[in-house]
Amino acid sequence: MIEEYFDGEMDEKNSRLVAAHIAACGACALEYDRLGREQELYTSYEREVDVTPALWAGVQARIREERADQTGSVRQWLTGFFSAPRLSLVATAALVVIAVGATVGVMSYLNSRNQPGGVSTGDQTARNNPSSNSNTQGGTDNQKPDDVAPPAPEKSEPMPVPPNRVARKETAKKPTPEQLVREAEQKYVAAIALLSKEVNQRRTELDPAVLAQFDSALAAIDRTIEDTRRAVRQSPNDPIALQYMLAAYAKKVDVLREMAND
Amino acid sequence: MAEAISLRSQSSGRAEALMNNSRIIERARGGDDEAFRMIFDRYSRPIISFIYDMVGQRELAEELTQETFVRAYRSLKLLRDDAKLSTWLFGIAKNVARESLRSRMRENHRVEIDDDRVAMIADNELTPDDRLLNKELSLVIQAALSALDEDKRMVFTLKIFQQRSYEEIADITGFSVPKLKTDLHRARAEMRRRIEPYLGVGYEV
Known part of the structure; x- marks a missing residue:
């Protein structure tokens, strides 16, 4: 109680009561005095450590190093991620066909469930x-x-x-490629919204450093999504632009899933 | 009246400081090295002192302070309340210091107090030279701090040397207020036992 009073952590009412008690009680007055003397002694504590210019130089060097690494790794990731289409137009076309085919398949299945024997x-x-x-x-x-x-x-x-x-x-017409892409995009957006919600609930459980890395990756992916969406708006029939965009969405889903399961 | 004006000016000064703090943090978040340098200049001294009190070695304290600020830079975007920058930095420093202490424990380099050394220093006649006395006292305090267990040392350092409130200590350490009050009380008692001879003539226990 006296320590709490000494530390200034007591509310006004209790502080007044304790002060009155200390004034009347020899033992408590001694204890209060002792705390004061100790505090005085602790203020003379001299540490053999100080902030030197070298300390900031070290921090700055490491920050710059990390920044360079980060730029390098993002560039490397983006290069690796988008290198396949550049290497092979056939592979791009195949991937788009697979993606469209899968969506058509799912739609057919859903249609057949909704309209039995139609x-x-x-x-x-x-x-x-x-x-x-x-x-x-x-x-x-x-x-x-x-x-x-x-x-x-x-x-x-x-x-x-x-x-x-x-x-x-x-x-119930056959959807156009644009519709299929729009649907795929909507599905990704919905999945991202769900995962983001889950990740936001888990944010406090994640290590701040890991979280910062994830956030940095997500920010880079968001920028890529924005760029690729712009490219798709400009060239809606360009399969490479479409694949870039869907790949960026898929990457975001992957990262969020990793965060949710980390 | 004068007191009211003084209080008002103190409060507006604090608000201005907070606003400046927010601006600096915002700039640092945007990658402005100069702004981060200002944060470093403002908080590096208390942070290095805290870490030194926790680990007890100068070179290690410097290394861990560096690590603290690098982590802070990395995670600055996660700081939600700019007004709590100081508490947040201490929280990172606490994690960094703890990790280091634990890895040293694993390597069997336990941070142990040299009880004989403290006893010898405490029992010796004190020299009248104030400078020497201070140096000696600092050694005693440092050794006594090292003898505290990790939780008590952390709470004691934050309260006694860093003048943090119970609420801030709870935020930094993650301890409940009752636990930190108990730890602080015990730490004070243990420290008192070791620094008694330095409490001055006429001091009676």
């Missing part, structure tokens, strides 16, 4: 009309991809189709 006369029309099938990239309104629709019974009679079903089938 076969329309529109499909048959399309199937019976090779000229309309050949234009797979054109995206005409009546087009329906063969790999999405389940095969129709070969000799079945044309069934009357309710108007609402026709409307639904007409809207």
